[in-house]
Amino acid sequence: MFNLLKKHIAARVSLTDEEFETCCSYFVPKNLKKHQFFLMEGEVCKQIAFVTKGCLRAYSVDARGVEHVLQFAIEDWWISDPLSFLTGAPSTYTIDVLEDSSVLLLDKPAREEMMIAVPMMERVFRLLQEAHLVATHRRITESLSLSAEERYTRFLETYPKLTERISQGQIASYLGITPQSLSRIRKDRSRKA
């Protein structure tokens, strides 16, 4: 259950086994079924989720009713609405479950207490936040400078594990194109190769 979390943390800081056990005590394990909602637009994001099995996605819905995927999360990833979680503002995103999943939940008070009990965790969360910042900046830059095909190639390189598990329609939404366009891009690529 907590093995993956242990490796996740160990990759960033060194904790004693005791400290790690203490950390674990703040998380609440939960199983989620496909199509279930983890967070609905308008709600406050009260907890962040570390995925130990399965796959979730965060998306927003535009004025025309079209969904736009902001993030996927599989094993070893976190998912939440960081802004809503931090500020308590209602979320503008929805998070739902693409595959039956297991997550470890952490709410705000638990997170604060954890960081007091195990100060090294402060560093872990700072590193995660920085990584998140890199990813979002990179995504803005790429959306400004790359064509749809280049963005798809970049996606494949960056997230090879996601490609196998997520439907093309979802990937298209992440890339900001229609499923039809992605289908054609894939055809072109296979022709070239």
Add this chain to the structure above:
Amino acid sequence: MFNLLKKHIAARVSLTDEEFETCCSYFVPKNLKKHQFFLMEGEVCKQIAFVTKGCLRAYSVDARGVEHVLQFAIEDWWISDPLSFLTGAPSTYTIDVLEDSSVLLLDKPAREEMMIAVPMMERVFRLLQEAHLVATHRRITESLSLSAEERYTRFLETYPKLTERISQGQIASYLGITPQSLSRIRKDRSRKA
């Protein structure tokens, strides 16, 4: 010199005059000339800048040599590469000066000391970081869901003060379109109105 900073901070937390004076002592005022570079790609961003006069911009350059504007900063705004500043990694952006400007510079050790001396400033920086997160998420969502004209309208609504001071070419770069396209969009809008 520090009046604008005072208002900026007062809008977020209450400080005594003493505390504010203490804060000021950590900043280094600097004047910058148009076309000067504040940060060049590949350098480490050693300080963050609070703009008290003038205008700066952060941009990246893609493989084809095209510039893409990430952010503008006029009076009452901050500019830096947050990631490079926090982690010490070389920056992927360049920051240059669009108008003769005055800034207040804060380097990392000064910022740390300030937050120890005036703990309320920790809150100010947290609020700024959250605002930055909102802005970047919003920009991703809008780049996925809005047309060029809609993005331009949104820009006008969100940053009316920038519109008057920044050349159309720069705004086009921010929006992810060519100057020609922006010119045509403006013509269409004026025809409609």
Add this chain to the structure above:
DNA sequence: CGCGGGTTTGATGATGCTCAAGCCCGGTGG
């Protein structure tokens, strides 16, 4: 006056969208 930048305009073309139909395939019920 003439240079130089930013902007505008025109013509053409590439990219990606929309609408619509067909296809593939796994699941369900007769």
Add this chain to the structure above:
DNA sequence: CCACCGGGCTTGAGCATCATCAAACCCGCG
């Protein structure tokens, strides 16, 4: 066992949007 769905993917035709290339224009400034 097979016919019939239904969802996701593919394909096609036509269209809207935006880029590209090229030229003209405007205007402040040396």
